[in-house]
Amino acid sequence: MTMLVVDGRAYSPEVLNESIEHPRNGKITLIVRNFDSVETREIQYAGGIRHPHLERIPGTHDYLSEILTAEKEQAASTGQAPGTAGSQRNRSWPKRYGTFTALNLNGPATKKR
Numbered sequence: 001m002t003m004l005v006v007d008g009r010a011y012s013p014e015v016l017n018e019s020i021e022h023p024r025n026g027k028i029t030l031i032v033r034n035f036d037s038v039e040t041r042e043i044q045y046a047g048g049i050r051h052p053h054l055e056r057i058p059g060t061h062d063y064l065s066e067i068l069t070a071e072k073e074q075a076a077s078t079g080q081a082p083g084t085a086g087s088q089r090n091r092s093w094p095k096r097y098g099t100f101t102a103l104n105l106n107g108p109a110t111k112k113r
Contacts, residue, residue, distance in 0.1 A: 001032050001033070001034045002032060002033045002034075003016070003030055003031075003032050004031045004032060004033055004038070005030065005031035006019050006028065006029075006030055007019045007023075007024060007028060007029050008029070017049065020045070020048065020049055021048055021049050023045055023046055026044060026045065026046040027042050027043060027044050027045065028042070028043045028045055029041070029042050029043075030042075030043065
């Protein structure tokens with residue numbers, strides 16, 4: 001799916017950010033191309049720009065620190081910049097570590113019921 005138009009303006013990252021910051025009437029209108037068809041999508045949203053961050057749920061294992069430490073060590077030993085070493089290893093992440101347990105958009109993590 002490719003975004004073509006955001007709120008009547010040609011798509012660019014800047015135009016999308018402006019629409020997210022100040023949505024008209026609490027919605028963002030997109031025109032997107034999906035394979036051979038062009039569709040209009042409306043998203044009800046009035047939350048402004050948010051910057052999500054990960055928070056570890058207390059009492060769970062800290063896999064992310066292990067991964068980042070291993071990445072730094074591998075980069076140092078090969079002389080590569082962090083984030084470029086071990087790309088093959090990163091592809092196997094889901095099998096080895098599962099998925100993140102929390103992606104927090106609104107504040108402290110809450111327990112799942």
